[in-house]
Amino acid sequence: MPDVVVVGGGAIGLAVAWRLVGRGATVTVVDPSPGSGASCVAAGMLAPAGEAQFGEERLLTLALESWRRYPEFVAELELATGCATGYRESGSLFVARDVDEWAALTREGEFRAGIGLDVVAMTSRECRALEPRLSPRIRGGLLADGDRQIDPRRLLTALNVVCERDGVSMVRETATLACDGDRVTGVTTPERGQLAGDAVVLCAGCWSPLVAGLPPEAVPPVRPVKGQILRLRSREGESLTGHMIHGRDVYLVPRGDGRVVVGATVEERGYDTAVTAGAVHDLLRDARELIPDVAELEVEEVEAGLRPGTPDNAPLLGWSAVEGLAFATGHHRNGILLAPITADVMAALVCGEVMPDEAAPFTPSRFATASTVPA
Numbered sequence: 001m002p003d004v005v006v007v008g009g010g011a012i013g014l015a016v017a018w019r020l021v022g023r024g025a026t027v028t029v030v031d032p033s034p035g036s037g038a039s040c041v042a043a044g045m046l047a048p049a050g051e052a053q054f055g056e057e058r059l060l061t062l063a064l065e066s067w068r069r070y071p072e073f074v075a076e077l078e079l080a081t082g083c084a085t086g087y088r089e090s091g092s093l094f095v096a097r098d099v100d101e102w103a104a105l106t107r108e109g110e111f112r113a114g115i116g117l118d119v120v121a122m123t124s125r126e127c128r129a130l131e132p133r134l135s136p137r138i139r140g141g142l143l144a145d146g147d148r149q150i151d152p153r154r155l156l157t158a159l160n161v162v163c164e165r166d167g168v169s170m171v172r173e174t175a176t177l178a179c180d181g182d183r184v185t186g187v188t189t190p191e192r193g194q195l196a197g198d199a200v201v202l203c204a205g206c207w208s209p210l211v212a213g214l215p216p217e218a219v220p221p222v223r224p225v226k227g228q229i230l231r232l233r234s235r236e237g238e239s240l241t242g243h244m245i246h247g248r249d250v251y252l253v254p255r256g257d258g259r260v261v262v263g264a265t266v267e268e269r270g271y272d273t274a275v276t277a278g279a280v281h282d283l284l285r286d287a288r289e290l291i292p293d294v295a296e297l298e299v300e301e302v303e304a305g306l307r308p309g310t311p312d313n314a315p316l317l318g319w320s321a322v323e324g325l326a327f328a329t330g331h332h333r334n335g336i337l338l339a340p341i342t343a344d345v346m347a348a349l350v351c352g353e354v355m356p357d358e359a360a361p362f363t364p365s366r367f368a369t370a371s372t373v374p375a
């Protein structure tokens with residue numbers, strides 16, 4: 001079994017490391033600050049159709065497969081670690097405030113039903129019977145009971161624990177790729193020096209193209225997509241809603257213990273993570289229009305994270321154009337949802353199997369001409 005260096009200890013890198021070590025590989029994760037990237041900012045919605053756009057059917061297929069694998073992935077992780085991940089089958093309620101939004105929701109309902117997901121159209125009265133705190137101005141809604149959620153910070157804790165338990169080495173340093181001729185042979189770090197590997201898996205999220213030592217032909221087409229998000233909490237610990245609530249420009253994810261995540265902006269601002277007054281204002285305004293009681297909640301945290309975006313919004317999974325280097329990056333808005341399938345396909349690939357069918361459309365070669373498997 002191979003010696004593998006995983007660059008990046010976010011949800012993707014840790015999940016890949018866990019699945020690799022489970023197959024008998026020797027694994028080192030290198031990250032100066034594991035769990036500090038987009039994964040710890042994410043809302044944690046596991047909603048395969050929620051973020052899908054027309055023309056992204058193949059991504060949707062991958063997301064659905066990962067969603068199907070989630071219950072087993074979480075059960076195994078929680079059993080192995082004793083850590084609760086906040087995984088909940090809470091369902092989503094998409095709501096419309098006017099006829100235009102209702103027309104958009106109707107199309108969304110047809111799309112979801114067409115791919116076999118359960119959806120139920122609801123009148124305004126039915127929505128408010130289900131979620132009494134919804135504004136009386138809501139015109140109607142769409143109930144998607146299959147949507148789920150997880151607390152990404154708890155997921156990261158559990159993944160760290162299981163990696164440690166299963167013998168993954170953690171090196172808290174910045175990795176520079178090491179090459180011998182036209183082959184990647186491992187990484188170097190300031191303190192530890194050379195860490196050799198039969199394969200290196202690049203899981204550095206939006207920082208993937210910035211990792212030092214990347215040969216020019218293997219720089220992944222990944223860019224940061226800023227997302228600002230709020231964490232609110234009720235003083236009494238009472239849950240605002242049972243379901244995740246989605247409006248046109250905002251979503252609310254109740255954790256079930258009085259905490260609510262309100263998100264998120266989508267901004268092209270490079271590596272800027274400043275929280276702006278305008279974004280906080282807009283998120284709170286939009287959230288209050290759906291649930292007026294949001295105004296009573298305490299603000300716990302406001303922050304911005306950087307999604308790893310790609311030109312087609314889909315991840316890069318597979319061998320790069322340089323021998324010995326694989327990519328598991330570019331998960332954009334779905335990295336928490338896609339963690340189980342990413343981990344399974346990358347572990348299979350790095351251990352010498354052919355790319356599983358479900359991941360074949362996401363090989364990095366779709367943006368380049370060559371792809372090289374290690375000898």
Ligand SMILES: Cc1cc2nc3c(=O)[nH]c(=O)nc-3n(C[C@H](O)[C@H](O)[C@H](O)COP(=O)(O)OP(=O)(O)OC[C@H]3O[C@@H](n4cnc5c(N)ncnc54)[C@H](O)[C@@H]3O)c2cc1C
Nearest residue numbers: 008010012037038039044045175205227305334335336337
């Ligand atoms: C506001 C917001 C809301 C979101 N909501 C959801 C959601 O509801 N559901 C969902 O599925 N997804 C969501 N996402 C997307 C999700 O967060 C990302 O797709 C996912 O976290 C990407 O994980 P990652 O492990 O690839 O990257 P990251 O979590 O960013 O981790 C990358 C890691 O690489 C490390 N690194 C960087 N450079 C180096 C180097 N040179 N050497 C070593 N390590 C390095 C960093 O320290 C970091 O720990 C959201 C994102 C944002 C910003």
